[in-house]
Amino acid sequence: MTESNDAQQEQTEKDQTDIESSVCNSTHHQNGNGVVYSNTNKGTTDDIPKCSLSEKECWELATEFAKRFSKGFISGVGVYTGVRIVTALLKNPFRKSLPVIWQDVMSRDCAAVAGFLGLYPSVYHLLLKLLVRYRGRKDGWNYGVAGGVGGLSVALLDSSRRQTLAFFTLSRALGAGISTLVTRGFLNHIPFFEVGVFSACVSLIVHCTAMAPQYLNRGYYMSIIKWSRDYTDERLTRAFREPGPRFLTCAEIGLHEGSCTKHRVTDLLQSLSGFAKLYLPIHLIPVLIFKRGLLLKRPFFVLYSLSKNLALSTAFLGLMVFLAKIVICLLRNALQRPPPLPGFIPAVAGAVCGLALLLERFSRRKELALFVIPHFLNILYVAAEKSPALKPFLRLPHGFTLVFALSMTSVMHAYEREPQSLTMLINGVLRFFFGPSSNSTQNSKTSKTDTVKSDAENERNEEILKKF
Numbered sequence: 308m309t310e311s312n313d314a315q316q317e318q319t320e321k322d323q324t325d326i327e328s329s330v331c332n333s334t335h336h337q338n339g340n341g342v343v344y345s346n347t348n349k350g351t352t353d354d355i356p357k358c359s360l361s362e363k364e365c366w367e368l369a370t371e372f373a374k375r376f377s378k379g380f381i382s383g384v385g386v387y388t389g390v391r392i393v394t395a396l397l398k399n400p401f402r403k404s405l406p407v408i409w410q411d412v413m414s415r416d417c418a419a420v421a422g423f424l425g426l427y428p429s430v431y432h433l434l435l436k437l438l439v440r441y442r443g444r445k446d447g448w449n450y451g452v453a454g455g456v457g458g459l460s461v462a463l464l465d466s467s468r469r470q471t472l473a474f475f476t477l478s479r480a481l482g483a484g485i486s487t488l489v490t491r492g493f494l495n496h497i498p499f500f501e502v503g504v505f506s507a508c509v510s511l512i513v514h515c516t517a518m519a520p521q522y523l524n525r526g527y528y529m530s531i532i533k534w535s536r537d538y539t540d541e542r543l544t545r546a547f548r549e550p551g552p553r554f555l556t557c558a559e560i561g562l563h564e565g566s567c568t569k570h571r572v573t574d575l576l577q578s579l580s581g582f583a584k585l586y587l588p589i590h591l592i593p594v595l596i597f598k599r600g601l602l603l604k605r606p607f608f609v610l611y612s613l614s615k616n617l618a619l620s621t622a623f624l625g626l627m628v629f630l631a632k633i634v635i636c637l638l639r640n641a642l643q644r645p646p647p648l649p650g651f652i653p654a655v656a657g658a659v660c661g662l663a664l665l666l667e668r669f670s671r672r673k674e675l676a677l678f679v680i681p682h683f684l685n686i687l688y689v690a691a692e693k694s695p696a697l698k699p700f701l702r703l704p705h706g707f708t709l710v711f712a713l714s715m716t717s718v719m720h721a722y723e724r725e726p727q728s729l730t731m732l733i734n735g736v737l738r739f740f741f742g743p744s745s746n747s748t749q750n751s752k753t754s755k756t757d758t759v760k761s762d763a764e765n766e767r768n769e770e771i772l773k774k775f
Contacts, residue, residue, distance in 0.1 A: 383421030431457035454719025458712035474681035476714035486728035506661030513657030630660035
C-alpha cells in the first residue's frame with residue numbers, strides 16, 4: 308500500500324513538472340508593465356509558473372532597460388528646466404522677466420537629476436519582471452521590493468536633494484497609508500483633517516521664520532521672505548529676535564506708516580498679481596505634461612479649469628500671507644512688549660493663516676498639506692541634530708537614501724495597488740515616469756471617483772459649517 312502511494316505521488320509530481328514546463332514554453336503576453344504572464348493562467352490567482360530567462364529574453368530586457376533610461380533621462384532634463392524656472396519664480400514672484408537657466412541645464416547637477424529620473428524607472432521595471440519570473444507570483448510584494456531597491460538610485464543626487472526627497476516621499480508614504488486605512492475602515496474620516504494638519508505645520512514654520520530661521524532650509528526661508536513683500540531678515544531680527552529696551556512700532560521697524568489694517572489690505576491687493584505669476588507655471592506645467600490630449604480635445608474646458616484653479620490658489624496664498632501679517636501686527640500692538648517677540652505670537656499667526664486653505668478645492672488641500680509636512684519634518688530633524696541627546700541616533704550612513712528607498716516601497720505599492728490613496732498629482736508624476744500602473748482600469752476610474760469624492764466632501768464640509 309505504501310509503495311503504491313509513493314509511486315502515485317512520484318507520478319503526480321512528474322505530471323505537475325510537465326504541466327509547468329509546457330506552460331513556460333507556451334505563448335506569453337504582457338500586461339501594462341510589460342510583465343510576462345502565461346495565457347493559460349486565466350483564474351483569479353496571481354500565481355505565475357517559474358521559468359528561467361532565455362538569451363533572447365535577456366537581450367530584450369537589456370534593450371528595454373536602455374530605452375527606458377534614455378526616455379527618462381530626456382524627460383529629466385525637461386523637468387529640471389521647468390523646476391528651475393518655477394524655483395526662480397518662487398524665490399522672487401515679482402520679477403519682471405523670466406530667469407536665465409541655460410547654464411544650469413548644462414551643469415553636472417542637471418545630469419545627476421536626469422540620470423536618477425532615467426535610472427529609477429529602468430531599474431524598477433527590470434526588477435519587477437525578474438521578481439515576477441523567479442518568484443512565480445504577481446503580488447504587492449513585487450511592487451514594494453522593486454520600488455525600494457530601485458529607490459537606492461537616489462544616491463546619484465547630492466546630499467541636500469536626498470534629504471529633500473526623503474522627507475517628501477516620507478510624507479507621501481504617510482499620506483498614502485492613512486488614506487488606505489480610512490478607505491478600508493480602520494480609521495474614521497475626520498472633516499477638514501487636511502486643513503488641521505496644514506495649520507499645525509504652518510504654525511511651526513511661521514514661528515521658525517520669525518524667531519529661529521536656522522531651523523528652516525535657507526532657500527525656503529528666503530522664499531517666505533519674498534512672499535511677505537515688506538519683511539526682510541534685518542527687520543525680523545530687529546523687531547522679533549534681538550532684545551530691545553522698548554516696544555517698536557511698525558513705522559519704527561520700517562514696515563509702513565499709519566494703520567496696520569489699511570496697509571495690510573492694500574498690500575494684499577497689490578500682491579495678487581505677483582502670486583498669480585507664481586502659481587501660473589505651477590498649474591500650467593502639469594496641464595502641458597499630463598493633460599495634453601484633453602487640452603487639444605476640450606481647450607475651453609481646460610483653460611476655464613486652469614483659470615479657476617489659478618484664481619483660487621492666488622486668493623489662497625494672498626489671504627494666507629495677509630492673515631499671518633495682520634495677526635502678528637494686532638497681537639504685537641495689543642501686548643506692547645519690547646523685543647524679542649513672544650514665541651506664541653507667530654505660532655498663533657501661522658495657525659490662523661493656515662485656515663486660508665479652505666479656499667482651495669479638496670484635492671489641492673491634501674496636496675498642500677503634504678507639501679508643508681516635509682518642511683515640518685526638516686525642522687524636527689534640525690532640532691534633533693542640535694540636541695546632544697538625539698544627535699547620535701541620526702548618524703546612520705546613507706540614512707536619507709534608505710529613508711527614500713523605504714518610503715518609495717510604500718509609495719510604489721500604493722501606486723500599483725491603491726492608486727486612490729495618492730494625490731492626483733503624484734499619480735500623474737509616477738505615470739509620467741513609470742508608465743501606467745498594473746491596474747490601468749482602476750486608475751482611469753480613480754480620477755472620476757476622486758472628482759465625485761471631492762464634490763461630496765465639499766458638500767459634507769459645507770453642511771458641517773452650517774451647523775456652527
